[in-house]
Amino acid sequence: MSTDEGGMMLSQEETREIVSEIRHALNKGSVAIEALKVIQKYRGWVPDDAIEEVAGLLDMTPAELDSRATFYSLIFRQPVGKHVILICDSVSCWLMGYEDIKKHLIERLGIGMGETTGDGKFTLLPAACLGACDEAPAMMLNETLYTNLTPSRVDEILAKY
Amino acid sequence: MWTWNAARGKHDKDKMVTIFIENTPYNTREGKNLLHACLDLGFDIPYFCWHPALGSVGACRQCAVKQFRDDKDTKGKIIMSCMTPVKNGLRISIDDAEVSRFRASVIEWLMLNHPHDCPVCDEAGECHLQDMTVMTGHVYRKTLFSKRTYRNQYLGPFVNHEMNRCIQCYRCVRYYRDTAGGRDLNVFSAHDRVYFGRYKDGVLESEFSGNLVEICPTGVFTDATCKKYYTRPWDLQTAPSVCIHCSIGCNTLPGQRYGLLRRVRNRFNGEVNGYFLCDRGRYGYEFVNSPDRIRMPVLRRTGGNGSISTLASSEEVNAYFKDLFHFGTRAIGVGSPRASLESNFALRTLVGLESFYSGMSAADSRLISLITTILKNGPAPSPSLLDIAQADAVLVLGEDISNTGPRAALAVRQAVRQDAMKISDALDIPRWNDCAVKYAVRDAKSPLFIATPASTRLDDIALGTYRATPADIARFGFSIAHALHAKAPQAKGLSHDTHSLVNEIAKMLKEAEKPVILSGTGCRSEAVVQAAANIAWALNELGRHAGLCYVVPECNSLGLGLMGGGSIEEAFSEINSSDADTLIILERDLYGLYDKTTVDAFLKRIKHIIVLDCLPTETSSQAHLLLPAATFAEADGTFVNNEGRAQRFYKICAQSGEVRESWRWIIEMLRAAGNSDAFAMDSIDAINKKMAGDIPAFRTVADAAPAASFRINGMKIPRQPHRYSGRTSMHAHISVHEPKTIDDTGSPLAFSMEGYDGMPPPSLITRYWTPGWNSVQALDKYQSEVGGPLRGGNPGIRLFRSPEKGTSQYFRQVPEPAEGKPGEWLVIPLYHIFGSEQWSMISPSIAELAAKPYVALTGADMMRLNVADNDIVTVVCGGSSMNLPVHQIESLPQGVAGLPFGLPGMKWFDFLSWCRIVSPVKKEKRAGGHKKQ
């Protein structure tokens, strides 16, 4: 995941993947969200010039594409760190100790919710119920789900990154 | 433009049902939604996201009412009236306590974040949110939490953005995207952070963006030009007027205060502009306020050292008239397709028909005459914009309507949605259920085909396009007519591909029930006009109800076509051959019609040149007597639009200085000449009476509006609202004496707050207001059915109707295949909504967006000339030559040079003639691509 400002043209891989999505779709506009996820896969977030270029590929205007991008909570329109921590703050995790985990993460990382560590390594974001309620509290780190969290388990997990 | 007519999709035309409101039965027409039905019945239900032109979406929840199962049900349930179809036996309560509280809660929710901006907000006084707040009775704020705020965007010179005021009704994006076809305004983010704006700051791209200021129910989108000289809406003096910036004749409501025109708003005409104007019409008004306005007569005397101009007093003017007319002068008059019927007719009466010239070039004159004949005598009727919006197939032949008649282009955008609604009709989805219709219909469109020399702004919704020279477009059109009806002549030598296209279009037109053919004078080609007629007539032979619409150059071109009069060329020759020594030029700049040498020579031969105009032009600088003519803002008169509809406009403000309607000056000339007609023609009504008698085409012109003597219960209709303020203190810095109200003797309107405050006849509506409805939504009450025609009918009168069934005498002169000339380019005009029309360009907002002079070529031609985009070349055409930058327009045919029509700074060019293009002498051969160094 890049922490660059993202000011670059679409890479070959990005273009190839988006074009492949278009080929399987009913019409170009319908793969808007897929295309945004492709960009995010390679860059960690979706910068403005990616919006503009992808819109062109999909025969959309930047306004039309950004209208969708800004709706979805998991499309990041601002830079994120190398690793994104999504901590579930829904009711089951709340009942099972979310606030302690959150406090611990904030202290450990030295940042607040929505912020990125100074070294660009971690971004801390809230997530809606991750569907791991029987193993609460839970969080996702990038694409991996971690459950049954305790402060020490959190430390172990963070050490792996 | 979605209208109530369109809502009659599937249901029986006039099937009535009974609904119960507060247990009282009411009859209403089936097919409406409940909100619409209740508003029509006179009930006041608050609403935001519903709009007669946009349909219902059910987002705001403001229109809630209570529905009951039967008369025993006391609990009921809350429903949204805009989303509920009217059904027989439907039982509701509007006043039910629970639902009234709910409606007040909706306002309360909106007020949680709405800023207390009323004292500083442009919208205050005509704000729909204010009205609905009062209507629901919500008063006190119960919370102490802070309000969310947004950052505003720069959206261009027309529309101001103030997002904090947004109540998220979604009207703006629905209008802008679905009605106007714009793609750069959208909704962003989610939950209570939704934001309406552009992707980034920048000028709104749609030429209909100005309608946002009336669609938005709060002050998010407001008129940026009005902001500069802001006046409260209740302090504006308003009167019904007609737009002068093109031939469509949209109805307007300009507003004035302290002698300055502040803004132009839409005036509903259900058959012409409906709810919407184009930006040129809305923002082109600032020329009225120009400091360069001619406000006093000017006498120019040539003496030993050249000429001296001095302001002339009225005595001097009268003396001039007496010298000239009383003692008999041979005068010729050049009228104007931009001036009112009355002014033109007065001039015609003064100089006599044989010496009256229409102010049109020979080419225009022939085109207008041809069009007038076609519309009057041929079996295809001239459709209104409402008809066009409901057409199920459209062919545009030769005319770039987005730039020459923009409001018609908006109607075409509605037309392509109509046929597709058959899909939603079949699924039992009422047409007012906006979102559901869209989900069912998707991108399905009625067919639109565009044949123009260059690409147009409507191409994005067209099924296909055909790009060719005017002559080839005509041949294309003739072939379509032939494909429809073998008796119509065909063009020979069409390529195989073009032939298939012809057949495809003929098929598409044949399968439609109400196709419309749109053409005009834009191509400067009679053959194109004839081809369009042939197509419409061929369709009528096949039993279709085809409409034939021509866009013509000016706001009164068709009026002059009906009035008669020779062309300017004929005026030139009369001067050469006769003893005419006086020339009267009415509101026309001859230098815009012909090359300088010809006009100079013409004017030099004349001893006495009298010019009437509102702003200085090159022609007016040649006048011996220059008379200050009123603009539309200070004049009463009649224009005939491209449809053949005569529409009356009224002065917004009293005349100041010596400015008066041109016809008043001419009446003075008639008086000086001792002409007995002068004494009969002392008012609009009198002039119209004589016009109707002298010219059969104008037999019904007086029916466009009530006579000046019209009163309601003895009262006139006020131009000022009853809250007009400062009346007694406005001039206190000059004099503390309250000035006498200026009397308007020429119309039923008054420059006053006093008068009849009810609903006047539709052509006399000066503003929309009823108790509790201060915003433009008050218009609802002025319509016989919300969204439908005004009570009393839509203003204006069609001067002619096409015969029911005529014999289609097809035009038979099909042009030969166009041949290029080696080394030369065919000069065609390219039109610009911002730029091609003279007076609107004086508005800084419009000038800011206008094109600059250029010559357009296709890429292949640019390569032949070895030039790149923006290189300067010299265009030599006839006597004119000009240095211009090259713009690449790929859609242009080869061998065609497109020159912008009417742009300030452009010399006069003879369109449809040939030109040479000289590339710069010093040329480095560019290796490889043609990129700018």
Added chain:
Amino acid sequence: MIKEKPLTNNIRPGKPPLNVREYEMAGGYQGLRKAISSYEPEEITDLVVRSNLLGRGGGGFSAGRKWSLIPMGEKAPRTKYVIANTDEMEPGSFKDRYLIEGDPHQLVEGMIISGYAIQAEIGYIFLRKDYGRVAEKLQVAITEAYENHYLGRNIMGSGFNFKLSIHISAGRYICGEDTALLDALEGGRGIPRAKPPHTTTVGLWGKPTVVNNAETVCNIPHIVDKGVEWYRSLSHTDEGGTKIYGISGKVNRPGAWELPMGTTMREILEEHAGGMKQGFRFRGALPGGASSHFVTEEHLDTRMDFASMEKAGSRLGTGTIVLLDDSKCPVGMVLNLQQFFCRESCGWCTPCREGLPWIVRTLEAVEQGRGTREDIAMLQSHTSLLGTGNTFCALAPGAMFSLQSALSLFREDFEQHVDLERCPWKT
């Protein structure tokens, strides 16, 4: 009474899910075989109607009745679609993940049969982005199904074609609402749509579409394979089949179990979840996830099926119970719930968009001891103002269930926060 557990039969916790061969050997794709060889499409729908399978996403609408609204026959609009709603984001719900991760082929088979029943040629599984593990396993199963000609053209020589693919969302709870899901699937913003017209008339791309919850779809193969009578016999009540029930909170064994439809809350809590953890007492529960009404001790013997729960003043919802224990503040719990709904509002209609943030700020004030009695009255009135029909979709009314029941059942806790000017649970 030993009842069968068809839905979870193949699930082996800690082990990878059955591959296609294993699934077949366990009786998989028999339902599909039967459907295609022995039944006309309309007959399958009839089976499902008679089985009284009610929508497991929380709506409780008869799945078969929904299918029967789809236009059939030669003149029906094409293409039709079936969609499995696996956007499971209801706080407290984890049953769909459990089922699909555990036995992905079951969902695949259910989708194919559903497609056959309404003659839809394209199926989508709408999966939330966070279920990456689920997506991987599901994709493997789909690929296997194609390879074994359960998907694709001319399935089992029947002439029926069916394509199935996964669509992964990009967040937003509202996408779990059936019509908003369609919007998201089409590449739009995920805003719900007004009904009528229903998705069975105007659905995906304007065509007839059935959207079912994933758990609902998983029931289909078994209904066809073993028949209606068997299916209805699995239940305690006349709502057919089994249900995946779950519990989260301070119980000894939080988890999910397949049990007969109509099992009581008490049985789930005490027998399967092993009762409250040491040191914690039961105070209340949300039986159906976040969008359900609190119940207390006295309701524990209510049967957890749709009709019984409604009679008891709550709703079955997703059937995954969230437990409030006595160590947690009820006001805090309600605040957490409302914060979730407020953040997930799509922003389309006024009451939800503006009302929920107001509720959250008021609850925050109450929870932090800054509240007044008027605040409680304001919260109370909002529970009816944001009722069903007053808003555009069911998100806000769903949010009000917990608030309304909490104000009723835990009224003293709210008033204590006001009177003491602090939260009694915070030291």
